[in-house]
Amino acid sequence: MGVDIAGWIECRQSFVLEGEDTPWQAAIDLQLLFPGRSYDAFACLFGIQNYANFRPVAAERGLPPDASPQVREEYQRWGEAFGTSWISWAEIKAIDWEEPAEQPDARIHWYEQAEDGSLVYKGKAAWDRDFAEAVGHSLIEGVFGARTWPEGQEWKIKGKIYRSERLRRKDVLSSWKAAFQVMEALASNYGDDGVRMIVWFYW
Template structure:
């Protein structure tokens, strides 16, 4: 079973000469942000197979979450119980802007990267936690987990398996599926300020 994300963009703004409050804006579904394990791990420490230092893991639901987000979270808790979802956290646009996208993960990806030879060179075709043919080639027993040194390679048939340490920009590229969310947060921040725009998320399996 896979892990999916639910998320909402919020912005903080004054209201009738009172203290600023948070308001819900876009939801990630409307921005076409879906299942993306490398991004989940990089940002929030969920499904962190790539072994990143998470940017904003385990913060919980903000105590001052917007009325819309609070109501939705309470509704889901009533339906499924708190065990029905996990990884609830949040991150501000100021934090996202400060990210060093060239920062590497803390150790190589737990999944070996699979490449096939093409006329243009090696092409990445996937990432694998286990391959029967590779397991046989390296003597890996069922259920055994190993950490492979970066750069380790095995050619099995026409597939090259390689241990790779990825960077944050490999997980969340400038043209990837998270770009609409970043664009929306940029627009909100231009009006309300970087610290007054955030993304609130949780996950379900």
Template sequence: MGADIHGQVECRPAYRILDEDDAPWRPAIDLHLLYGGRDYDVFGCLFGVRNHAGLRPLAAGRGLPGDVSTEVRREFASGEGLFHSATWIGWPEVAAADWDEPAERADARVHEYAPVPGGGWELAGKSFQDTGGRPVGAEWTRDGRRFRVARMTRREAVPPDGTWAPVWTVMRALAGVHGAANVRLVAWFDN
């Protein structure tokens, strides 16, 4: 059974407000409008969910923010018994993350590469299989495929031009208008 992500980018408006700390958080855009995939490398790197790659999660297990918007709290509550691992991450944390940070351990999945025309290899997928005790970096070929024991970096898990680029673009734009501290992603998962 797979895990899917749900959530909202929230914003606390900073203009036309005398004291922005008193402004309530508001849902800005549903995550499903920006991202519709199931990428366990992203989920693990950001939130510690299905963290097969062994990356130190940036924002795992925080629960819903205490000041979460009413609409987001209601949406999360609508999946009672189904939703789990609620958490959130602010734009300042995303912007300050060390995207070259390596995982704390080798990926639990072996990386499989297929040959490409003209030579070389292209990542074809990742699978749980016995490494035979091989160390990180070890490679072997079987049935015309190359296999590798790898240790990923955050950038490999969440490439800047990858499927999460629209999420980062929206959060960056909102931060440019309202301030970085006034933008966050609230997320949760189902199985």
């Protein structure tokens, strides 16, 4: 069972609507903008499922006390949510997307060699039977998130090439593309500090 993300993008009005106690208003459901699941994207901003070893930008801040009524109501319905946090568009704009993770990825990246000699990226995993046997680990617990390997270390095993690699923040940008585009557009009306993303995670 994997981890997924939920939440909202909010905008801050210059006034408080009648009958409400906060100027923040729910703008769009994040689940409309974040397709699928990307642990590296979760890790980069919020430190969730952080196998990539990023320094999280906005981890575990909780639900803002001035969250909009709609967001508060929806959040209460989740019950089992965890990792709740938020981040403003101003903070996102200030991120150095070239910044590398603090350590190499805890997952091993693997490639196959094409006929022309070039390497074709096939994926990354916390555990692979051939790799585990080659490095002396027979159980998932022996590899899964338990250690990292020196960056650039490489193994050639049964026709596959395994590498220890370090991600950069820019490697997750495509996952956030739609959400960031919406936040940027809203910021043109509400200001960079007047747009924020509120998130929580669930199994």
